[in-house]
Amino acid sequence: MTHQHLTVVDHPLVQHKLTLMRDKTTSTASFRRLLREISLLLAYEVTRELEMTTTRIETPLQPMDAPLLEGKKLALISILRAGNGLMDGILELIPAARVGFIGLYRDPETLQPVEYYCKVPSELDSRMSIVVDPMLATGNSSVAAIDMLKAKGARNIRFLCLLASPEGVARMKEAHPDVPIVTASLDECLNDHGYIVPGLGDAGDRMFGTK
Incomplete structure (x- = not known):
């Protein structure tokens, strides 16, 4: 399902793995493996929208x-x-990607993000930037992270x-309508x-076995 601002990936393998991750009986090791997959x-x-060019090569049969x-x-x-759980799987597919980290935690009282790293x-102005976080909940942390990236020159951003x-989704669309969102489920x-809700609990706790 695709709208202008939001794409929900409904591929059967994605949905199957997501169901296993939602199950509260799924172990930490299995959750981590499923998240990577x-x-x-x-x-x-x-x-899907990475820029392409062509190069001249020779196959075993002919040039092309x-x-x-x-x-x-x-x-x-x-x-x-x-x-980081999402990052591991993506790097298997795109090992040459450059990697960055933004440290934010959510204040339990205000639900507002607090930056710590x-x-x-x-050269973010000349790269596609893909921001990854398992949960888009209130949207406050995501908006703050993208604010920070744009302040550093990023223009072509995906979440x-x-x-x-x-x-x-509404919070992101209001703050950053130019940033498409790709997700496995709109809950x-x-x-x-x-x-x-229904969700899968705290993704970080389930990934690392903490509470």
Whole structure:
């Protein structure tokens, strides 16, 4: 399902793996493996619009003009800490990507993001930047991360998440209408604590076995 601002990847393998991840009985090791696998599948969609050029090569049979990625290596930006789970799978597909990290935590009272770390690749103005975070809940952290990237020159930005809430999608669309969102599911809503429902719990805790 694709709208101008939001793409929900409904591929059967994506949806199957997501169901296993939602199940509260799924172990930490299995959750981590599934997240890596599903991120690789989602990466196909989020990189669909990478710029292409051609280069002259010789196959075993004849010369040909063959397609090749053009421009600078793309930048993968992980919103710590849970974003690292998505990052691992994407790097298997695009090992030459440049990698950055933005550290934000959500204040439990205000639900607003608080920055504690930022290290991103150079020349963001000439790279596609893919921001990754498993959960697009309130959207506050995502908006803050993209604000930071734009302040550093990024212009061509995508946001990749495992689950999104309608509230988070609306917040992102309001703040950054130029940033497409790719997700495996648009869930029902947020609860009173700002968690996605039905969701899968706290992605970072389930990934790292913490509470």
